[in-house]
Amino acid sequence: MTFKSIRQEIASTMARDPAARSGLEVALLYPGFHAIVLHRAAHAAWRRGWRFLGRLVSQFARWMTGIEIHPGARIGRSLFIDHGMGVVIGETAEIGDNVTLYHGITLGGIAPAVDSAAQVDTKRHPTLEDDVIVGSGAQILGPLTVGRGARVGANAVVVRDVPAGVTVTGIPARMTVPRDRAEARGFMAYGTPSGDQPDPLINAIETLRAQVATLSARLEEIEAGAVPRSDAASERTDEEECDASSG
Ligand SMILES: CC(C)(COP(=O)(O)OP(=O)(O)OC[C@H]1O[C@@H](n2cnc3c(N)ncnc32)[C@H](O)[C@@H]1OP(=O)(O)O)[C@@H](O)C(=O)NCCC(=O)NCCS
Known part of the structure; x- marks a missing residue:
């Protein structure tokens, strides 16, 4: 991870967290930022075949931040994990650029391990495309895709593909805000339009x-x-x- 990419992670956190007041605050006090920096190191070790080292770094990060990211997970630029406690990201999960996750989220597998040896390299976890926002407590389960710019409501359980740009909520998650309404808004902290809440x-x-x-x-x-x-x-x-x- 280069100095430039670290600065980029900090800038993206500041852009998306209304509570972040300075880059120093993010660098020292944000568990989501620490988890991502440590994941980059764990993933580099994992890709070189140093699997135990990767798991070791990942476990250290979990102990320090409460965020568990498997070293095999592939994560794009500027992931922002707000609060973070209780986030679990599985081995074959893939995350695009500028994704936002709140606390208590699982990007998990769903298929029971009939033959666990055969499952090792198969895709078992979700893919989140660019600009997705996932509300706190949401569970996204299985090798499904959450399309670009989609929003997943707090505590939703997603078990099917989510089309790009829509908002889904509930158990099982269903579309509550269509693409045309959600898409016009750009990024919103908490996935919610702040303009609707007058000061x-x-x-x-x-x-x-x-x-x-x-x-x-x-x-x-x-x-x-x-x-x-x-x-x-x-x-x-x-x-x-x-x-x-x-x-
Ligand atoms: C899903 C979400 C993004 C929708 O925001 P929105 O675009 O403003 O949508 P609305 O508030 O207009 O809600 C649309 C409908 O979905 C319902 N809804 C909204 N969020 C819901 C949720 N998490 N679970 C179930 N239903 C929900 C609303 O009641 C409304 O239903 P109605 O049309 O029958 O009245 C937002 O509610 C949410 O859950 N954001 C995550 C916030 C979060 O995790 N914060 C943690 C910060 S620490």
């Missing part, structure tokens, strides 16, 4: 701004003498009432 402080400020604008316009009208006589009279009455009550 109450901004709303209050906007309301006050609108009220000030209305009052200013009204004041200008009064000063310009454009207010009808009846309105002005009722305003005078209001003023007098005010004076009377304060006096």
